[in-house]
Amino acid sequence: MSDDDINLTVDGQPLTAKRGQMLIEVTDAAGIDIPRFCYHKKLSVAANCRMCLVEVEKAPKPLPACATPVMPDMVVKTRSKLALEAQQGTMEFLLINHPLDCPICDQGGECELQDVAMGYGGSASQYTEGKRVVMDKYIGPLIATEMTRCIHCTRCVRFGEEIAGVRELGATGRGENVRIGTYIEKSVASEVSGNVIDICPVGALTARPSRYSARSWELQQAPAVAPHDSLGSNIFVHLDNGKVNRVVPRENEAINEVWISDRDRFSYQGLHSADRLTTPRIRQNGELVDCDWDTALQAAVDALRSGAGKGSLGVLASAHSTLEELYMAQKLARALGTDDIDHRLAQTDFSADASSPAMPWLGMSINDLESLDAALVVGSNIRKELPIAALRLRKSALNGGRISFVNPLDFPMHFDASVALSPRYDRLADELCRIAVAAEADLGKLRGLPSLEPDDRHRQIAAELRDAERASLMLGSLAVNHPAFATLAALAEAIATKVNATLSYLPSLGNSAGAWLAGVVPHRRAGGSALGSAGRHAGDMLNQSLNTYLLHGVELEFDAANAAGAMQAVAGAEQVICVSAFDSESIRQYATVVLPAAAFTESYGTYVNATGHWQSNRGLVEPPGQARPAWKIYRVLADLLELQDIAYTSPEQITREVQSQCANIELNNLTSGSAQTDYQSIDYGDALLRVGEIPIHRVDPLVRRSVPLQKSNDGKQAFASMRHSELQRHNINDGDQIVVVQNGSRVTLPVKLDDAVPENCVWIPGGLTETAALGPLCAAVEIQRS
Amino acid sequence: MTESVLNQHSLDEINEWLGRYPPEQKQSAVLAALRVAQHQNDGYLTTELMDACAEVLDMPKIAVYEVASFYSMYETKPCGRHNIAICTNISCMLMGSDTIVNHVEKKYGIKLGESTADGKIFLKVEEECLAACAGGPMMQVDHVYHTDLTPEKVDEILDALD
Ligand code: SF4
Ligand code: FES
Ligand code: FES
Numbered sequence: 001m002s003d004d005d006i007n008l009t010v011d012g013q014p015l016t017a018k019r020g021q022m023l024i025e026v027t028d029a030a031g032i033d034i035p036r037f038c039y040h041k042k043l044s045v046a047a048n049c050r051m052c053l054v055e056v057e058k059a060p061k062p063l064p065a066c067a068t069p070v071m072p073d074m075v076v077k078t079r080s081k082l083a084l085e086a087q088q089g090t091m092e093f094l095l096i097n098h099p100l101d102c103p104i105c106d107q108g109g110e111c112e113l114q115d116v117a118m119g120y121g122g123s124a125s126q127y128t129e130g131k132r133v134v135m136d137k138y139i140g141p142l143i144a145t146e147m148t149r150c151i152h153c154t155r156c157v158r159f160g161e162e163i164a165g166v167r168e169l170g171a172t173g174r175g176e177n178v179r180i181g182t183y184i185e186k187s188v189a190s191e192v193s194g195n196v197i198d199i200c201p202v203g204a205l206t207a208r209p210s211r212y213s214a215r216s217w218e219l220q221q222a223p224a225v226a227p228h229d230s231l232g233s234n235i236f237v238h239l240d241n242g243k244v245n246r247v248v249p250r251e252n253e254a255i256n257e258v259w260i261s262d263r264d265r266f267s268y269q270g271l272h273s274a275d276r277l278t279t280p281r282i283r284q285n286g287e288l289v290d291c292d293w294d295t296a297l298q299a300a301v302d303a304l305r306s307g308a309g310k311g312s313l314g315v316l317a318s319a320h321s322t323l324e325e326l327y328m329a330q331k332l333a334r335a336l337g338t339d340d341i342d343h344r345l346a347q348t349d350f351s352a353d354a355s356s357p358a359m360p361w362l363g364m365s366i367n368d369l370e371s372l373d374a375a376l377v378v379g380s381n382i383r384k385e386l387p388i389a390a391l392r393l394r395k396s397a398l399n400g401g402r403i404s405f406v407n408p409l410d411f412p413m414h415f416d417a418s419v420a421l422s423p424r425y426d427r428l429a430d431e432l433c434r435i436a437v438a439a440e441a442d443l444g445k446l447r448g449l450p451s452l453e454p455d456d457r458h459r460q461i462a463a464e465l466r467d468a469e470r471a472s473l474m475l476g477s478l479a480v481n482h483p484a485f486a487t488l489a490a491l492a493e494a495i496a497t498k499v500n501a502t503l504s505y506l507p508s509l510g511n512s513a514g515a516w517l518a519g520v521v522p523h524r525r526a527g528g529s530a531l532g533s534a535g536r537h538a539g540d541m542l543n544q545s546l547n548t549y550l551l552h553g554v555e556l557e558f559d560a561a562n563a564a565g566a567m568q569a570v571a572g573a574e575q576v577i578c579v580s581a582f583d584s585e586s587i588r589q590y591a592t593v594v595l596p597a598a599a600f601t602e603s604y605g606t607y608v609n610a611t612g613h614w615q616s617n618r619g620l621v622e623p624p625g626q627a628r629p630a631w632k633i634y635r636v637l638a639d640l641l642e643l644q645d646i647a648y649t650s651p652e653q654i655t656r657e658v659q660s661q662c663a664n665i666e667l668n669n670l671t672s673g674s675a676q677t678d679y680q681s682i683d684y685g686d687a688l689l690r691v692g693e694i695p696i697h698r699v700d701p702l703v704r705r706s707v708p709l710q711k712s713n714d715g716k717q718a719f720a721s722m723r724h725s726e727l728q729r730h731n732i733n734d735g736d737q738i739v740v741v742q743n744g745s746r747v748t749l750p751v752k753l754d755d756a757v758p759e760n761c762v763w764i765p766g767g768l769t770e771t772a773a774l775g776p777l778c779a780a781v782e783i784q785r786s
Numbered sequence: 787m788t789e790s791v792l793n794q795h796s797l798d799e800i801n802e803w804l805g806r807y808p809p810e811q812k813q814s815a816v817l818a819a820l821r822v823a824q825h826q827n828d829g830y831l832t833t834e835l836m837d838a839c840a841e842v843l844d845m846p847k848i849a850v851y852e853v854a855s856f857y858s859m860y861e862t863k864p865c866g867r868h869n870i871a872i873c874t875n876i877s878c879m880l881m882g883s884d885t886i887v888n889h890v891e892k893k894y895g896i897k898l899g900e901s902t903a904d905g906k907i908f909l910k911v912e913e914e915c916l917a918a919c920a921g922g923p924m925m926q927v928d929h930v931y932h933t934d935l936t937p938e939k940v941d942e943i944l945d946a947l948d
Contacts, residue, residue, distance in 0.1 A: 167846035172855040183851040184833055 107203030165414025270705030278625025307548025322605025339535025358528030380476020527661030545572030603629030698767035
């Protein structure tokens with residue numbers, strides 16, 4: 001027993017605890033129930049509800065267990081007459097203003113107030129006066145409010161301030177008139193806002209999309225892993241008669257703690273979209289028509305054979321797919337003799353492929369993200385790309401970690417950056433180069449280095465990284481998809497090596513890591529071993545038309561780096577086989593065979609997260625109509641093609657096979673060898689530069705179809721944003737409609753004032769229906785008043 | 787930067803207050819800033835004014851709304867430009883504040899909590915002890931305390947308002 005340990009007795013039971021712990025933490029750990037509302041283990045102690053009152057010997061009155069530190073030899077009674085009376089009294093007070101509308105409340109059956117009232121309350125109230133009523137304000141499409149039910153525990157307010165880092169809810173008014181809310185009518189904007197639904201102990205905040213659709217006790221709960229970002233947050237899927245009714249977090253301290261992003265919580269709404277493909281289809285006389293599986297499979301087989309025969313078969317598979325699907329697509333491609341396979345649809349510079357890591361990864365555990373002394377994030381809107389990882393990084397910052405950014409836009413963060421550099425996107429590498437110079441990094445591997453002088457900001461970043469015990473240099477998707485990615489990677493590596501920081505990648509899609517492991521790249525086999533000669537990468541495959549494409553889970557108009565160009569390339573193909581869960585306008589345009597696949601929750605599948613952690617989902621619900629798990633589709637295709645070694649009888653067999661191939665993989669983001677990289681100076685000079693990201697709710701086909709997410713604040717992205725000086729220069733105003741001309745394509749968009757956008761830039765996101773016609777996310781554009 | 791709805795005079799005054807606190811504690815000036823903003827707007831705060839204060843003080847907007855809605859010296863709905871608060875707490879009540887309230891209500895034909903139609907007078911609802919008990923009944927008119935009230939004295943004070 002260390003000095004820090006103390007002994008106490010609770011309800012006659014001897015317990016040990018650490019000095020400084022609150023009583024409720026100790027009793028929780030020991031499995032002794034103390035009722036509570038305001039206390040939450042992840043939030044600060046507010047001690048405002050008084051529900052946790054217990055009797056402590058020698059104390060003159062009952063004490064709140066959540067705010068009473070343990071003391072040596074303390075004797076606590078949680079069920080004594082004094083304690084029970086105190087709890088009952090509190091309960092009666094809390095119910096004075098509560099509407100007791102449990103029969104029409106969504107929280108009924110999983111309500112802390114209901115449970116505690118049953119366990120600790122009286123059966124009747126002495127209160128006969130009128131109750132307080134609170135008028136509700138609309139706070140967005142994700143959270144429904146019924147604030148008359150609120151018991152003012154302030155958990156939701158503390159969540160905003162302490163965890164999400166955006167104060168949107170507050171307690172306004174005083175005394176009898178206190179109410180929790182946004183005060184003004186406004187959609188909450190946090191990307192993790194849905195967590196207040198879980199922590200609200202009553203039915204004041206409930207999930208709007210699933211409201212009134214089922215009773216909690218009728219739902220079945222199944223563990224799963226969320227597929228939308230490379231964290232793989234743990235979730236429970238709640239099923240109502242074989243239909244996904246809602247998604248809630250599943251605690252995992254190593255990954256998502258007790259939180260999930262709104263994207264992971266509400267994406268399931270896309271499962272029930274009218275776009276779901278339910279029958280195979282083939283093109284006849286120019287029209288896509290429904291057909292049976294045999295016909296479609298035979299058409300696919302013919303197409304694959306003829307494409308492969310001509311040496312012109314390209315396979316593009318989206319990294320939101322499961323490991324098994326990706327591996328099967330890859331195995332099929334390679335068995336047909338092609339290495340033209342890739343998942344990196346948004347990437348534009350592939351020149352680092354030869355020296356790329358076998359699986360770009362985080363380089364550390366997710367827990368490590370919260371104890372960094374310094375970090376430099378390059379090219380990532382991490383808060384929207386990896387919302388839960390960003391919460392961890394925020395903890396580092398709050399603990400004094402110096403977190404800096406080099407981003408094409410000064411993305412609003414939920415903590416104070418140490419230095420936030422926002423050069424124009426084309427000059428990203430120059431900015432990083434200045435930091436490298438300031439850090440005195442060895443840039444010997446870079447040919448044609450420009451001479452760039454660092455200023456104080458670059459020197460500060462370099463010094464902070466150097467002086468930190470735990471430091472990381474992170475490359476996000478805006479770096480990986482940058483036209484000078486190889487240069488950025490080489491610079492990042494040079495800096496990281498010099499300052500002794502971990503080089504981290506922040507893969508954006510749900511299974512990016514899995515796609516690398518499954519060999520869905522043109523230069524590596526499954527398991528990461530390099531090929532003698534590489535196949536065509538995504539860029540090449542979409543630059544000019546191939547004879548045949550196999551597209552797995554891909555929506556080119558949103559996923560491809562150059563959406564407009566990719567659509568053209570595929571339109572010129574002879575055969576396009578689409579394995580997809582969703583129909584789309586573009587599939588109707590270019591597909592010659594459509595094979596309907598199972599979506600998330602509908603089939604077994606594994607996701608590998610950014611730390612290389614493998615997690616598998618079971619199939620929980622039946623795929624709609626004739627849709628089938630994609631691994632099975634590939635299995636049957638392989639059979640029909642008479643390919644060897646591909647006759648799996650269960651998907652777990654596939655998992656095991658990939659596992660054995662990955663047994664010796666060494667995760668290392670640093671490149672070996674002394675290969676030289678040309679310093680690519682991308683420079684659009686005086687031209688107005690269009691820059692954009694793929695927004696949070698547009699990353700994969702499932703989220704794209706979640707109507708509530710699209711209607712939420714983060715879903716509204718179709719704007720041309722410019723800083724004030726830029727608006728003046730072009731003589732336009734916030735809210736005007738303008739025509740953007742990029743490479744001959746014209747798109748009309750509303751203007752938005754945003755001073756986070758650099759000079760001479762217009763921020764126009766990709767991945768949107770409204771902007772798909774424009775093409776690359778980094779290009780010179782003209783704007784005209786419409 | 788878009789222009790602030792706070793006028794230059796208000797901004798100067800708020801900055802003067804800010805000078806009294808450490809730079810990382812700007813929110814310490816929130817009470818003063820709200821008072822200044824309210825004064826600029828003839829006696830009540832609008833959401834725009836509160837947002838402007840939040841901007842100047844580097845505070846979340848909701849935190850400013852919380853403060854403004856908590857303290858009774860801020861009005862968050864349109865009201866008459868002269869703020870009349872008659873104390874009705876125990877000492878003043880014992881000294882006859884009811885008579886004063888009745889008198890004023892009748893004089894203007896409005897109830898506590900209401901404003902006159904010409905936007906001149908606002909009768910604050912149920913003011914609590916203003917710590918001038920020795921001079922009860924008392925009232926505060928705008929920033930000024932008036933003690934030992936009688937209906938006549940009240941008339942004199944109120945009629946002098948512009
Ligand atoms: S809304 Fe819910 S979480 Fe927020 S204060 Fe009220 S009861 Fe607590
Ligand atoms: S849980 Fe202890 S006071 Fe609320
Ligand atoms: S009771 Fe009126 S001032 Fe104190």
